[in-house]
Amino acid sequence: MAKTAGRWVNRVIPELAPVTDALLRKPPDSDWLSWRRTQDGQGYSPLGKINRGNVSRLKLAWVITMYEGSNQATPIVHDGVMFLTHPGNIIQAIDAATGELIWEYAYPYPPASRTMGGPMRNIAIYKDKIYLATYDAAVVAIDARSGVPVWRAVQADYTKGYTHTIGPVIADGVVVSGMNGCERYNNDGCFITGHDPETGRELWRTSTLALPGDPNEATWGNVPPERRAGGDNWIPGTFDPELGTYFVGTSQAKPWVAVSRGMTPLDAALYTSSTLALDPRTGRMKWHFQHNAGDSLDQDASFERILIDVGAEKQVVTIGKDGILWKLDRRSGAFRGVAETLPQDIYARIDHQTGRLEYRQDIIDAKIDDAVTVCPGAAGGHNWQASAYSPETGALIIPLIQLCSVVIAGEVEQQGSYAATINTIPMPGSDNQLGRLSSWDVESLQERWTHTQRAMFMTGVLTTAGKLAFVGDVDRYFKAFDVDNGKVLWQTRLGAPLHGYPIAYAVDGKQYVAVPTGIGLLRMLTAEQSPEIYQPIGGNALYVFELAE
Known part of the structure; x- marks a missing residue:
C-alpha cells in the first residue's frame, strides 16, 4: 500500500484480466477500452438495456469530484474497474459499480509545463498497464492493478512549448503518441512517436511537417524549416487492425494566418490539416489527404477519424471546424465524398468529384491588418466534441456550433505567437441558436434530422444499441436523443457544464452511463456568447447514471 499526496491509502486490484490486442479489437459489451470504446473510434456501445422505452427512468448511481482544470476526460472501464484521468496528470482506479476509490496516481510534472488549462482527453490500457501522456512531453506507463509507475519516456523538451492534451493510442501492440504545443519555431518541428509498451523505448518518430528531404517540402514555399510550425495532434487517432493502419488528423499551420507565416493560402503547407495513415509498427506514412490546404483562418482538421464500412468500402470519416464532412477510402486515401453540414462561406467552390476546395478571393488576398469574416468560425463548426456512429441507422450524430469569426492577421512579434486577432459572432440565420446536433447518413451524405x-x-456524443444518443451542453443539461428522429427523450441538469466524453458500460449485467462536468477550453467563449447561461467556476466531477428499479 502507498499513500498519495491526498493521504489516500492505495489498494491493489486483486484480479484484472490483461487487455490483449484481441480484446482491444473486440471488447466485451460491458467494457469501454479505448477513447471511443473501440479502435475504430465509433463512440458506440452495444449495450441496450437502457433504451428509448425506459431512458426516462435514469437516476444518479454515484458521483465523484474531480481535480481542477480543463476537464475533457474519457473514462475507460475494464473488468468492473474504471480508470479516470483528471486534470493535473492524475489517474484514479475506481469501482465502476459503486464509485469507491481503489488507487490514485499523480504524475509530478513541472508547473510551467501545464498549459491551456491542462485538459487530458484520454488514457490507454494494454496488457497490465495504463499509459498516460504528460504535460512535460513524456509518456509514462503505470501498473494497472496498483497504480505504481513502471517507466517514463521523454519525447521532447517541454521548455520549447511541447506538451500533450491527448493520451496515447494502442495500435498493433505499439504505444502511439501524438505531440501538441507545436506553435513555436524550432528545428524539431511536430511529430508522432511509437513506443515499446514494455520498456517505453522509442521505436520510431514521424514528422507531421514536410522538412528537407521530404518530397512535399516545396508546399511550404519559401518558409525555412526552422520557421515551420503547427501540425499538432490534439485529438486521438484510430486503428484498423485488418489494414494495420493508424489514422490521425493534424492541425493547421502556425501562425494561424498564411500572410503572418510568410505564405499565401495557395501554399499547402503539408502535412498540416490532413488525415495521415501510418504503419504503427514503423511510423511509415502510407498515405495522406489534405482537407483544407494552406489554412489561413484557424480551421482545424484535426478531429476524430471514424472508421466505417459502407457496403464493401472501408472508409474513414471526419469533419473539421469548417463543418465539412469527409469520406475517404482508408486503404488508399482516395476521396469518396464531401458534404457541408452548416452554411459556410469560406470556400467559393467545392468540387464534389475530387474534394478540392477553393478559397474566396479576399481570403487569398488578405494582408496584415485586413479583417476577414468567415462562417463557420475558429471555434467551429465542429470542434473537439466528437461525433458518434449509430450502426442501427447508418448515421453519424454530429455536435456542431453555429458561430462565425472575424479574423485579422498580425505580424509575428515573438516566437510562439499566433499573430492574429479572432472575434467571434453568432452565425447569421441561426436565430442565436448556437448549439446544433445533426444526424448525417454516412452512405448518402444527406442530413436526416x-x-x-x-x-x-x-x-x-455517445450512441448505444438502445437507439439513443447521449450528449451534454454548457447549460448543465445531459440529454438523451432518439437516433431515428432527434427527439429529446430524457434530460437532467447537473452541477456544472458538461465537458469531455460520455461512455456506457456494465457491471454484473447492470448498464451505466457516465459523463464528466466542469470547465473547458471554450469557457471564455461560451460566457461571452451566452452570458445569460450560468457557468459556475469549477464543478469538475464524474456523474454516473443507472436505471431506477
Whole structure:
C-alpha cells in the first residue's frame, strides 16, 4: 500500500484480466477500452438495456469530484474497474459499480509545463498497464492493478512549448503518441512517436511537417524549416487492425494566418490539416489527404477519424471546424465524398468529384491588418466534441456550433505567437441558436434530422444499441436523443457544464452511463456568447447514471 499526496491509502486490484490486442479489437459489451470504446473510434456501445422505452427512468448511481482544470476526460472501464484521468496528470482506479476509490496516481510534472488549462482527453490500457501522456512531453506507463509507475519516456523538451492534451493510442501492440504545443519555431518541428509498451523505448518518430528531404517540402514555399510550425495532434487517432493502419488528423499551420507565416493560402503547407495513415509498427506514412490546404483562418482538421464500412468500402470519416464532412477510402486515401453540414462561406467552390476546395478571393488576398469574416468560425463548426456512429441507422450524430469569426492577421512579434486577432459572432440565420446536433447518413451524405438550441453542446456524443444518443451542453443539461428522429427523450441538469466524453458500460449485467462536468477550453467563449447561461467556476466531477428499479 502507498499513500498519495491526498493521504489516500492505495489498494491493489486483486484480479484484472490483461487487455490483449484481441480484446482491444473486440471488447466485451460491458467494457469501454479505448477513447471511443473501440479502435475504430465509433463512440458506440452495444449495450441496450437502457433504451428509448425506459431512458426516462435514469437516476444518479454515484458521483465523484474531480481535480481542477480543463476537464475533457474519457473514462475507460475494464473488468468492473474504471480508470479516470483528471486534470493535473492524475489517474484514479475506481469501482465502476459503486464509485469507491481503489488507487490514485499523480504524475509530478513541472508547473510551467501545464498549459491551456491542462485538459487530458484520454488514457490507454494494454496488457497490465495504463499509459498516460504528460504535460512535460513524456509518456509514462503505470501498473494497472496498483497504480505504481513502471517507466517514463521523454519525447521532447517541454521548455520549447511541447506538451500533450491527448493520451496515447494502442495500435498493433505499439504505444502511439501524438505531440501538441507545436506553435513555436524550432528545428524539431511536430511529430508522432511509437513506443515499446514494455520498456517505453522509442521505436520510431514521424514528422507531421514536410522538412528537407521530404518530397512535399516545396508546399511550404519559401518558409525555412526552422520557421515551420503547427501540425499538432490534439485529438486521438484510430486503428484498423485488418489494414494495420493508424489514422490521425493534424492541425493547421502556425501562425494561424498564411500572410503572418510568410505564405499565401495557395501554399499547402503539408502535412498540416490532413488525415495521415501510418504503419504503427514503423511510423511509415502510407498515405495522406489534405482537407483544407494552406489554412489561413484557424480551421482545424484535426478531429476524430471514424472508421466505417459502407457496403464493401472501408472508409474513414471526419469533419473539421469548417463543418465539412469527409469520406475517404482508408486503404488508399482516395476521396469518396464531401458534404457541408452548416452554411459556410469560406470556400467559393467545392468540387464534389475530387474534394478540392477553393478559397474566396479576399481570403487569398488578405494582408496584415485586413479583417476577414468567415462562417463557420475558429471555434467551429465542429470542434473537439466528437461525433458518434449509430450502426442501427447508418448515421453519424454530429455536435456542431453555429458561430462565425472575424479574423485579422498580425505580424509575428515573438516566437510562439499566433499573430492574429479572432472575434467571434453568432452565425447569421441561426436565430442565436448556437448549439446544433445533426444526424448525417454516412452512405448518402444527406442530413436526416437536426436539433438546435441556445446552449452549445460541450461533450462528444455517445450512441448505444438502445437507439439513443447521449450528449451534454454548457447549460448543465445531459440529454438523451432518439437516433431515428432527434427527439429529446430524457434530460437532467447537473452541477456544472458538461465537458469531455460520455461512455456506457456494465457491471454484473447492470448498464451505466457516465459523463464528466466542469470547465473547458471554450469557457471564455461560451460566457461571452451566452452570458445569460450560468457557468459556475469549477464543478469538475464524474456523474454516473443507472436505471431506477
